[in-house]
Amino acid sequence: xxxxxxxxxxxxxxxxxxxxxxxxxxxxxxxxxxxVKLHGDVVVAARADGxxxxxxxxxxMEGRLWIQNIALVPRICVPDPVPMEVCYSxxxxxxNDMEVPERxxxxxxxxxxxxxxxxxxxTFGGHAATTGMYTTMYWGVADRDLILDLxxxxxxxxxxxxxxxxGGVRRDIPEGFLDRVSHTMDYIESRLPDYDNLFFxxxxxxxxxKDTGPMNQQQALEWGVxxxxxxxxxxxxxxxxxxxxxxxxxxxxxxxxxxxxxAWARTLVRRQELMQSIHIVRQIVEKLPSVGGPVRTPIPxxxxxxxPAGETYTRVExxxxxxxxxxxxxxxxxxxxVHIRGPSSMHAVRVLEQLSLGARLEDVAQIMFSLDxxxxxxxx
Amino acid sequence: MKEIDIPIEASVxxxxxxxxxxxxxxxxxxxxxxxxxxxxxxxxxGAIELxxxxxxxxxxxxxxxxxxxxxxQADILLITGYVxxxxxxxxxxxxxxxGSPKYVIGICSCTVNGGMYWQSYATAKQLDQYLPVDxxxxxxxxxxxxxxxxxxxxxxxxxxxxxxxxKDYYRRYDWYLGNQQHLFxxxxxxxxxxxxxxxxxxxxxxxxxxxxxxxxxxxxxxLEPQQTFFQIGGSLEKKGEFHE
Ligand code: SF4
Numbered sequence: 001x002x003x004x005x006x007x008x009x010x011x012x013x014x015x016x017x018x019x020x021x022x023x024x025x026x027x028x029x030x031x032x033x034x035x036v037k038l039h040g041d042v043v044v045a046a047r048a049d050g051x052x053x054x055x056x057x058x059x060x061m062e063g064r065l066w067i068q069n070i071a072l073v074p075r076i077c078v079p080d081p082v083p084m085e086v087c088y089s090x091x092x093x094x095x096n097d098m099e100v101p102e103r104x105x106x107x108x109x110x111x112x113x114x115x116x117x118x119x120x121x122x123t124f125g126g127h128a129a130t131t132g133m134y135t136t137m138y139w140g141v142a143d144r145d146l147i148l149d150l151x152x153x154x155x156x157x158x159x160x161x162x163x164x165x166x167g168g169v170r171r172d173i174p175e176g177f178l179d180r181v182s183h184t185m186d187y188i189e190s191r192l193p194d195y196d197n198l199f200f201x202x203x204x205x206x207x208x209x210k211d212t213g214p215m216n217q218q219q220a221l222e223w224g225v226x227x228x229x230x231x232x233x234x235x236x237x238x239x240x241x242x243x244x245x246x247x248x249x250x251x252x253x254x255x256x257x258x259x260x261x262x263a264w265a266r267t268l269v270r271r272q273e274l275m276q277s278i279h280i281v282r283q284i285v286e287k288l289p290s291v292g293g294p295v296r297t298p299i300p301x302x303x304x305x306x307x308p309a310g311e312t313y314t315r316v317e318x319x320x321x322x323x324x325x326x327x328x329x330x331x332x333x334x335x336x337x338v339h340i341r342g343p344s345s346m347h348a349v350r351v352l353e354q355l356s357l358g359a360r361l362e363d364v365a366q367i368m369f370s371l372d373x374x375x376x377x378x379x380x
Numbered sequence: 381m382k383e384i385d386i387p388i389e390a391s392v393x394x395x396x397x398x399x400x401x402x403x404x405x406x407x408x409x410x411x412x413x414x415x416x417x418x419x420x421x422x423x424x425x426g427a428i429e430l431x432x433x434x435x436x437x438x439x440x441x442x443x444x445x446x447x448x449x450x451x452x453q454a455d456i457l458l459i460t461g462y463v464x465x466x467x468x469x470x471x472x473x474x475x476x477x478x479g480s481p482k483y484v485i486g487i488c489s490c491t492v493n494g495g496m497y498w499q500s501y502a503t504a505k506q507l508d509q510y511l512p513v514d515x516x517x518x519x520x521x522x523x524x525x526x527x528x529x530x531x532x533x534x535x536x537x538x539x540x541x542x543x544x545x546x547k548d549y550y551r552r553y554d555w556y557l558g559n560q561q562h563l564f565x566x567x568x569x570x571x572x573x574x575x576x577x578x579x580x581x582x583x584x585x586x587x588x589x590x591x592x593x594x595x596x597x598x599x600x601x602x603l604e605p606q607q608t609f610f611q612i613g614g615s616l617e618k619k620g621e622f623h624e
Contacts, residue, residue, distance in 0.1 A: 031423055031424070052464060056500050059500075060500055078428045079428060138436050139436075141431045
């Protein structure tokens, strides 16, 4: 606006006012917005305002072949795309009554866990940045890049892999890949004490995150909270253990929980989950050479592939929480209806609105990052 | 208010004949290309490759590019991926707030032709119909190296005075506005006075005004304070107590 066009608008004096927080705001996660009403700097009302990233996924998927949708699904959640592919593939396999070779199942789990580590490192970085600790962000993003390098060697893509297809995975791992995986795991594990010193036990972080955005277990269950956010309220629910898919029943891992349910607990749960994921990856690296066989069950001509009529719901544990696909087929070459149960749509809308009440404005960004909401998946 | 004479960008309009002025222009463009602030607005999924490009591994800062949080101090507007129609309105508002000279980079195939979402009902397919795009970085999504290479290209173009998309927006405002009205409806308006700016920069041409700008003037309403959004929602203290 040019200065001569500016007319001052007079407001009645008030200590209550409304602010638009986002979408073009450095504190908000992605392209997402909140309308907040403030009293001083305390939030007294908040309303989530999404839709900036809406692409109409569920409608787009109805117009594409079963196999084409594989390229579409990872775009739903950008920081953690692998669970999307796996979950969709599992749904199509269930509809087809298809067996997945054992080696492919182990490879999928390896990919899921690597993706979880990458997503958690990214979240730590984002959360630290909202409390003013930019060094952790630089470290988190740089260490995540090591995992993206592994993905790139393995599948050809850094972020989107399009690697899991109905019936298995696209190809086997390259030679010597497992050594590089364990090397990277060793490196990331050796970095964790540094992260602890810099971030997790840092007094700045502890003071700001403790008692910020608390929720108790009953609220969490009522609001449909899943994943690390639910485990931070003390309930050890994890789809990987309670409804095992792939080969998770043959893997030994623990489910970390914390009781307080505030931003600090949510981040600590992720920190411990990172350790568990490294532990799982090590087991897979040990086990994989002894599992032979093909990595894919052949599927008929994918361009004219009619999936039998029926409906199914499959779910996996993504780094954000429970992710489910409800897929209906009417026996044609395209899905009849796909519904995605994303964890973030619960976390970023209702829960974020509730937890922001009574928080100070500078903590709203922190609450959003501690919930690890993923805006593209909210809007779809 | 007293009129302030803001110096007009040197090379606008007629070409300079004074050799000293030309040297000066070149120096200005060189300096401008070496220190750019990029707006921190992540519009689509390509934004996930920006943190690696900005942080220690690829490090954009060594090219002199830094993220900036407000549009008014930014030089580059990055459109990182698909823009849904709701986002596109905000993007245009943001673009018109930025001070000239300003540059738009379209990252990702989705800004070029719609990419993966070519049949989506919610996204705008071709970004250059609504904003003047100086540079496209194609790919789904482009790697950080590609982003850096694109930035280098933009720097070269700024130095050789080819990155003049912002002038194009003033010269052909009517066309851009027509496309925007086609998408958002006839009553679309922004607080910026683009025609006034165009004549200020001496860039008003035959395409600046036309049928669409006339439509804009017909539908234009004076700016009003926004209605408060929250009808309910209690206050923590009673009103007035705060002052006592
Ligand atoms: S081009 Fe690909 S990565 Fe970029 S916004 Fe489009 S779908 Fe996302």
